[in-house]
Amino acid sequence: MSYENFKIETDSDGIAVVTWDMPGKSMNVIDLSVMEEWEKIIDELVADDAVKGVVLASGKKTFGAGADLSMLQQMLGEYKQKFSEDNEAATQLLFDNAYRLNQLLRKQETSGKPFVAAINGQALGGCLEMCLACHARVMADDAKVALPEVKVGLFPGGGGTQRTPRLMHTQEALQFLLKGGNMHPGKAKANGLVTEVVPEGELVSKAKELINNGLKGVQPWDERGFRLPGNKVYSPAGFQLFPPANAIYRRETQDNYPGARAIMKCVYEGLLVPFDTALKIESRYFAQVLRSTEASMMIRTLFMSMQELNKGARRPKGIEKNEIGKIGVLGAGLMGAGIAYVSAKAGIDVILIDRDQEAADKGKAHSESLEDKAISKKRSTAEKKEEILSRITPTDDYSKLSDVDMVIEAVFEDSNVKKIVTEQAEAHMPEGAVFASNTSTIPISDLAKFSKRPEQFVGIHFFSPVNMMMLVEVIKGGKTGDKAIAMALDYIARIKKTPIVVNDTRGFFVNRCVLRYMSEAYNMLSEGVPPAMIENLAKQAGMPLGPLQLNDETAIDLSHKILHQTIRDLGEDAVEKRHIELVDAMVEKHGRLGKKNGKGFYDYPEKPAKKHLWPGLKEMYPQQKADEIDRQEIIDRFHATIAVEAARCVEENVVVDVREADVGSILGFGFAPFTGGAISYIDGMGTKAFVELLAKLEKKYGEQFKANDLLIEMAKNDEKFYDRFSPTGEPQKEAA
Ligand code: NAD
Numbered sequence: 204m205s206y207e208n209f210k211i212e213t214d215s216d217g218i219a220v221v222t223w224d225m226p227g228k229s230m231n232v233i234d235l236s237v238m239e240e241w242e243k244i245i246d247e248l249v250a251d252d253a254v255k256g257v258v259l260a261s262g263k264k265t266f267g268a269g270a271d272l273s274m275l276q277q278m279l280g281e282y283k284q285k286f287s288e289d290n291e292a293a294t295q296l297l298f299d300n301a302y303r304l305n306q307l308l309r310k311q312e313t314s315g316k317p318f319v320a321a322i323n324g325q326a327l328g329g330c331l332e333m334c335l336a337c338h339a340r341v342m343a344d345d346a347k348v349a350l351p352e353v354k355v356g357l358f359p360g361g362g363g364t365q366r367t368p369r370l371m372h373t374q375e376a377l378q379f380l381l382k383g384g385n386m387h388p389g390k391a392k393a394n395g396l397v398t399e400v401v402p403e404g405e406l407v408s409k410a411k412e413l414i415n416n417g418l419k420g421v422q423p424w425d426e427r428g429f430r431l432p433g434n435k436v437y438s439p440a441g442f443q444l445f446p447p448a449n450a451i452y453r454r455e456t457q458d459n460y461p462g463a464r465a466i467m468k469c470v471y472e473g474l475l476v477p478f479d480t481a482l483k484i485e486s487r488y489f490a491q492v493l494r495s496t497e498a499s500m501m502i503r504t505l506f507m508s509m510q511e512l513n514k515g516a517r518r519p520k521g522i523e524k525n526e527i528g529k530i531g532v533l534g535a536g537l538m539g540a541g542i543a544y545v546s547a548k549a550g551i552d553v554i555l556i557d558r559d560q561e562a563a564d565k566g567k568a569h570s571e572s573l574e575d576k577a578i579s580k581k582r583s584t585a586e587k588k589e590e591i592l593s594r595i596t597p598t599d600d601y602s603k604l605s606d607v608d609m610v611i612e613a614v615f616e617d618s619n620v621k622k623i624v625t626e627q628a629e630a631h632m633p634e635g636a637v638f639a640s641n642t643s644t645i646p647i648s649d650l651a652k653f654s655k656r657p658e659q660f661v662g663i664h665f666f667s668p669v670n671m672m673m674l675v676e677v678i679k680g681g682k683t684g685d686k687a688i689a690m691a692l693d694y695i696a697r698i699k700k701t702p703i704v705v706n707d708t709r710g711f712f713v714n715r716c717v718l719r720y721m722s723e724a725y726n727m728l729s730e731g732v733p734p735a736m737i738e739n740l741a742k743q744a745g746m747p748l749g750p751l752q753l754n755d756e757t758a759i760d761l762s763h764k765i766l767h768q769t770i771r772d773l774g775e776d777a778v779e780k781r782h783i784e785l786v787d788a789m790v791e792k793h794g795r796l797g798k799k800n801g802k803g804f805y806d807y808p809e810k811p812a813k814k815h816l817w818p819g820l821k822e823m824y825p826q827q828k829a830d831e832i833d834r835q836e837i838i839d840r841f842h843a844t845i846a847v848e849a850a851r852c853v854e855e856n857v858v859v860d861v862r863e864a865d866v867g868s869i870l871g872f873g874f875a876p877f878t879g880g881a882i883s884y885i886d887g888m889g890t891k892a893f894v895e896l897l898a899k900l901e902k903k904y905g906e907q908f909k910a911n912d913l914l915i916e917m918a919k920n921d922e923k924f925y926d927r928f929s930p931t932g933e934p935q936k937e938a939a
Contacts, residue, residue, distance in 0.1 A: 208224070218415070234274050245307075257319070258410040259319070263324070282297040298487060305485065319338065319340070323403050331348050331349065335366040341406050342391060350380055353380065355501050362485065364470055368473075368474060369431060457743045459875070462497070465489070504880045508862035512866055517688075517704045527609065527697055530694070533610060534624075535597065541669025541670055542611055552594045553594055554596050567595045602631050612638070647679070648680040658682050678707055679704060705852075708852075708857045713872060719907070730827065732827060733821065738751055738752065744837075745878070746875060759803055842878070843896055846882070865882050885914075885924060890921055893914065895918075897909070
């Protein structure tokens with residue numbers, strides 16, 4: 204028989220090599236057609252007496268990317284449609300659909316013939332689960348495997364939660380499942396997740412060799428006397444494992460992620476029962492998690508929207524792609540040095556300019572130290588380091604900008620300095636080159652006035668540390684043209700970061716929201732909420748850093764500068780009196796500038812002592828009794844103050860695409876990822892409920908919670924942002 208997605212070649216030894224190569228797709232994914240065909244292939248090969256074993260290989264550069272998320276979307280759609288008519292039948296249907304892959308893979312591993320997976324490139328999610336249901340796995344020495352479903356709010360539902368803890372130690376399996384990160388060949392072999400590691404060219408021959416050497420077509424867990432690598436749940440080893448594992452799970456997730464919770468349950472419960480029952484347990488939880496708001500929102504933002512933005516969803520149409528060969532970076536300080544590094548790493552030549560040669564050299568040295576660290580962690584090599592460094596030319600000579608495609612300015616946050624360097628650079632840059640500023644606070648339209656070519660002037664706002672932060676905000680000034688936006692987006696794609704394009708406003712999008720987060724913490728301090736509660740409840744709200752710690756990292760004297768600058772620009776009423784009093788006291792009275800001088804909201808003693816909240820903070824305000832504080836309300840305040848600011852940004856047209864508000868809030872400052880982002884948080888509870896929450900908070904805590912007109916109007920019909928501002932012009936589905 205012939206198949207659309209697979210080719211079968213059987214050799215003279217009776218080994219069938221099934222090559223998975225989906226037409227018209229760059230990567231293999233598991234969809235309904237693949238499942239149907241794979242089942243037929245299993246039937247065909249098992250029935251064929253001439254076939255003694257099967258090798259499953261990929262015809263693509265990489266083994267496979269996982270289950271097709273649109274298939275899950277379809278499953279959820281069918282469920283929702285049926286739910287209003289017959290709730291029980293709808294739930295059964297969702298379970299049956301979720302269970303289908305488990306049944307298929309179970310059929311594969313109990314067919315009696317040996318199956319071996321040949322893993323090249325990457326085997327992710329469902330595709331790795333297909334390999335785990337083989338009786339052996341041969342992995343290329345440069346390949347990677349991962350079960351990353353937890354990162355989009357799901358969990359591996361094709362037997363991954365059951366086969367991993369039966370192949371490797373439960374502790375390792377839990378970490379692999381809960382972190383969702385890559386496992387490299389050495390570790391995969393040591394853990395028992397793969398059988399052999401060989402160069403890619405030898406994958407199929409090694410797989411055949413295993414079959415020819417008598418590999419059994421039976422999984423270890425189907426053999427009598429099978430022992431779990433991490434021992435039984437009810438055993439001394441299990442007793443030592445699960446209670447701390449549960450504590451770590453709580454610490455890492457704050458129990459905010461149904462997908463992660465299901466992993467804990469599946470592994471614990473699944474290891475207590477026979478394998479077939481365990482798979483049913485997994486499918487039940489999968490159907491449950493798939494219905495959760497968290498999974499819907501996370502799939503949409505962290506998979507769909509991110510992919511769309513990375514592929515240029517906001518790139519102006521009709522402009523040819525820019526091949527960026529060389530850029531100039533002005534200012535070799537913290538940001539400039541980081542920008543030079545990520546650019547050189549992406550193969551772009553960089554002219555790194557500072558006031559003198561010494562300062563420029565210092566900026567280049569940053570790349571050297573980052574590469575040295577990478578080499579020590581085996582993430583880079585001496586050759587790669589040399590190549591990166593050879594691309595960076597440190598200098599104080601602006602004439603070297605004569606053949607750049609773009610200049611990114613990252614000098615001091617001072618309009619006068621920025622004016623001087625803009626003029627100096629434009630005197631040498633080619634006519635068509637784009638000038639980008641990395642300013643964090645000065646409106647791009649104001650800076651564009653210093654340029655001879657304001658239509659070629661754009662904001663490219665990086666976040667610190669540049670090499671770690673995945674988001675870049677592109678700012679469109681009043682006169683910025685499409686070509687400049689296209690150049691900025693092509694550059695960001697080249698350095699493999701995720702862009703959002705926003706319109707010009709004070710603080711742009713990300714910092715506007717972050718400032719709300721920190722200022723709500725100032726309010727809480729002044730109300731006498733104990734500082735430890737502020738920090739801990741922010742983490743329970745799903746934020747990666749408490750607001751006080753974040754403020755220490757960004758520097759309290761910077762907040763001091765921003766607040767005083769705002770007063771100078773907009774008058775005394777533009778900032779809250781209690782905020783300026785707090786920041787003045789911290790900086791001027793106590794000399795507490797943040798982490799940089801070892802004294803901020805936290806004290807930073809010499810290592811190995813750990814940082815701790817500054818005891819003096821409690822003395823600044825009379826303290827409330829912790830037990831009398833409504834914890835959920837503190838959590839709501841953090842979410843709501845950011846979300847309403849995001850809604851204002853949508854109303855003011857700062858953000859024109861709601862996907863960007865969601866992706867930007869998660870990648871820019873870690874806004875509770877389980878919500879799907881600041882706008883999905885509102886859609887998740889409904890605009891009506893959100894406006895009610897705001898009204899309650901406004902009454903108690905002030906007008907930072909005042910709903911804007913847009914929200915009030917939307918709440919009347921409980922309208923969703925993704926319907927009203929649909930990025931595709933059609934009502935957006937919540938799940939992928
Ligand atoms: P920095 O003080 O570390 O670096 C600024 C560099 O500019 C210094 O090396 C300085 O010598 C150089 N410089 C000053 N005048 C110059 C001139 N005339 N010609 C050439 N070089 C000159 O500052 P930074 O933190 O890297 O910030 C740079 C810019 O990036 C600012 O606009 C800032 O607002 C913005 N930014 C900073 C962050 C952050 O977290 N630090 C984040 C986003 C954006």
